[in-house]
Amino acid sequence: MIKASYFYLHCIIGWCNFTLTASSIYLYLGVPLMMREYGWSGTEIGLFQMSGLPVVVKFLLASPIDRFRFRQSNYLMWSALLGGGFICCLVALSLANIESTSFKVLFVIAVCTSLITSWLDVPVNAFAIQRFPENERPKTGAIRSAVTALASVVGGGVMLLVYTNLGWAWPFYIFGVMALLGGIFLYAAQGHYPVFKRQGADLALPLSGTTKISFFVMWKGYFQRSDMLMWNVILVLYFPFIGAAWLYLKPVMLDLGLSIDSIAWIASGSGVLAALASFGYSLFIARVSPYRALFIFSLVNVIALGGMCLTVAIAYSDWRLISAVLGVAIALGLSSGVLFGLIMVYSRPHLSASDYGLQSSLFSLSRILVSISAGIILDRTGYVGMFFGLITGSLVVCVLSFFWLCKKEVANVEL
Template sequence: MKGQESARMWRLQLLFGWLHFVLAVPSIYLLLGLPLVMREHGWSGTDIGLFQLTGLPAVFKFLLALPVQRYRAPQGHYRLWALGLCLLLALLLVLASQQAMTTNRLVLFGLAFAAGVLATWADIPVNALAIKLLPQTQRLRAGGIRSAALFLAAIVGAGVMLLVQQRWGWQAPFLLMAAGLLLALPFLGRLHEADVLAVECQATRPALVDWSGFFRQPGARLWIWLLLSGFPFLGAAWLYLKPLLLDQGMPAQQVAWVAGVGGGVVGVLASILGARLVQRLGPAWVTPWFMVGALVALLALTGAVWLQASTLWLVVAAYLLATAMGAVSSLMFGLMMFFSRQQHQADDYGLQASLFVLTRLLVPIGAGALLDRSGPAGMLVGLCLATLGVCALAMAARRSIAQATVDACIPDDRADRAKSKPAPQVS
C-alpha cells in the first residue's frame, strides 16, 4: 500500500515537473535563443532589445491570478484552467510555426508576447493545482523538481532548440514545443482534483482575493523580504557569468559548454539534491546555510576574477555558482507553496511569483550599472555584500519559516495518517 502511495506521488511530481518544463521552454527560446536567429537575419540590437519586452507578463502574475482564483468550476477548478491555457499556448505555437523570420516584425512580436502571456498565465493554475494536490511532505520535493525542470528548460530552450532550428528550419522548434504541451494534456485531464477538495463548498462561487490575509499569515512579512532578496543577487551573477568568463580570456565555445550546458546540468543536480537535503533537515535549519553557500560561491567567483585566476579556478567557481543557484531556487519554490493558503492558492502564488520576478529583473540592472562603473570585481563585491545581508535576514526568518513548514519533514506514512484523506490520482 505504501509503495502504491509513493508511486502515485512520484507520478504527480513528474507530471508537474514536465508541465513546468514545457511551459518554460517557449519563453526561454523566445527570449534567449531566438535573438541569435534574429541577428542572423539582420535585426538591430535595439530591435532585439525591444523584443525582450515579451517577457514582461511575468511581472504581472498577480493580476493574471485574479480570474483564475475568482472564476471557479465546481469540479476540477484549477485543472480546467490549466488545460485550457496549455491548449491555447500549444495552438499559438503552431500558429507561430506557420510564420517566417521575414514576417512583419510587429506580427512576430505580437505572437511572442501572446505566448509569454499564456505561458505565464498557465503557470498559475499549474502551481495552484500542485499546491492543492501535493501533501505538505511533498512540497519541498516539488520545489526541487520545478527548479530542475527550469534548468533543463534553459538548456533546451537556449541551446537544443537552436540546433533544431538550424537543422530542420523555423517550424521545427515551435512544433516540438507544441507537441510537448499536448503530450501532458491527457494526463492533466485525468487528475481527480475534486476528490481532494470535496469539502471546499465554496468552490461553486467566486472566491474573493484577500492579499491582506496573505500578509497576516505568521511569518509572512519576513518571508516576503527573503523572497525578494534570496535569489536575485545569485541570478545577477549568473546573468553576467558568460561575459565575465569571456573577459577573463576563456574561448567562446568553452564558455558555452561551461556556463551553458555544464552549469545547467549542475543546476539540475543541485536542485534535486538540495530539495532532498531540505526535506531531511528542515527548511528553517537549512535556509541560512543555503544562503551562506550562495555567499561562498560569489566569493569564489569574485576571487577568481579579481586575481585573474586560471581556467580551472574559473570553472570551479562557475559550478559553485550553479550549485548555489539550483539549491536556493528549489528552496524558494518550495517555500512559496507553504505560504499559499488553502482556497487562495492562485492569488497567493501569483503575488509571490510577481515579487520574485520583479527583483530578479531589477537587480541585474543595478548590477550592470555597477559593472560599468566599478568593473567586474567591483560588481561581484557588491553582490557579495548584498548576499551577506541576505544571510542575516535568513537567520532572522528561521522562526517564520519553521511556523509555515511545521509538517514539512514528518515521514510520509505519519503525514498520511494525520491527514486521513486519499491521495490524488493520476492515471
C-alpha cells in the first residue's frame, strides 16, 4: 500500500473526530447560551458543565475495549456499538426541547451523551493507530488537532445559527447524520486498510493475548516502557498553559471593550487559523523531528503568551489585540498538533485503546487543573498576573523540551 493511499483514512478518522468534538462543543458551549435565553439560573448552567466530567476518566472507559475483545475487528465493533449509543443520545437530546424539559432530565441526557462521546473517541482513534504505519501516526494526530479547532467554529458558532433558524432539534439531527456517515466510512475503511504489521517484540504481542491481561497490568506496562517518564511530564505540562490562555481570550476581549459581535468574528477567525496551523504542521511533519518541533513550538507558546501579557498590560483594544489573539491561535494549533501526534506514537498498537485513553485522561486532567488555577490567579492579580503565571509555566516546558531534544539527538548519534 503506497503512502498516498493513507490520505483517505486520514480523512475518515478526521471526519469522525470532527463529529464527536463539534457535538461536544455545541452541548457545552451552545446549549448553555440557550439555557440563559430561557431564564435558567447561573447555578443550573454551571452544574450543567459537570456533565462533561467523564472525559477525565477516559482511561477507565478505554481499558475494557482492550480487555473484552470481539473476535474480529475489535475496534470497529466497539465503534459501531458505542456509535449506536451516541446516535440514541442525540435523538434523546432532539426530543428534550429546552422550552419544556426540566433541568434534571436534560442533565441526565447530557451526562449519558458525554459518557458515550468520551468512550467512542477511544476505539475510533485506536482503529487509526492500528492501521497507520508509524510514520503516518503523528500526521493523524496533527489532523485531529486541526479538526478540533474547526469543530470549535462549527459547534460554537454555525450550529447556533442552525438552532436560531431551524429550531432546537436540528443541530442534533445533523450530528446524527454525520455520525452515521462516519460509521459507514469506518466500515468501508476496514477492508481497504488492514491492520499494519509492525516489527519488534513488544509490538508483536498477539492481540488475543491481551484478553488475559488485567487493567492494572495494562496501565503498569504503559508507564514501564523506556522514556515514558519524560514523555508523561511533557504530556501533562506542555499544552495546559497555552490552552488556558485560549480559554480566557473571550473574557479578555470583552473586558478590553470589544463588542460581542466583534468577539464572535475574531473567535471564529482564530479557530480557523488554529486549524490551519495544525494542518500546516501535518504537511511538513515528515521533515521535522517531533522532538525538535516540541521545542520550537514551546518557544512559540512563550512568545504568544508574552504578546498577550503586553497587550493587556497596555490595554490595547485595536489591531494589536487582534494580532495577539491570532498569535495565541497559531501557538495553540501547533502545540496541539505535535502533542496529539506523539500521543499516537506512544500508544502501543496491541493496546491502542488503553494507552490512548490513559494519555487522554492525563492531558484532560492537567488542562482542567491549570485552567482553574489560572482563574484563581486572575481573580487575585488580574490578567497581567495570570498571563505572567502562564508564561512562567511555559518557560519550564521550554527547558524540559530542550532537554528531551538533546537526549534524543544524542541517542540518535550513538545509533
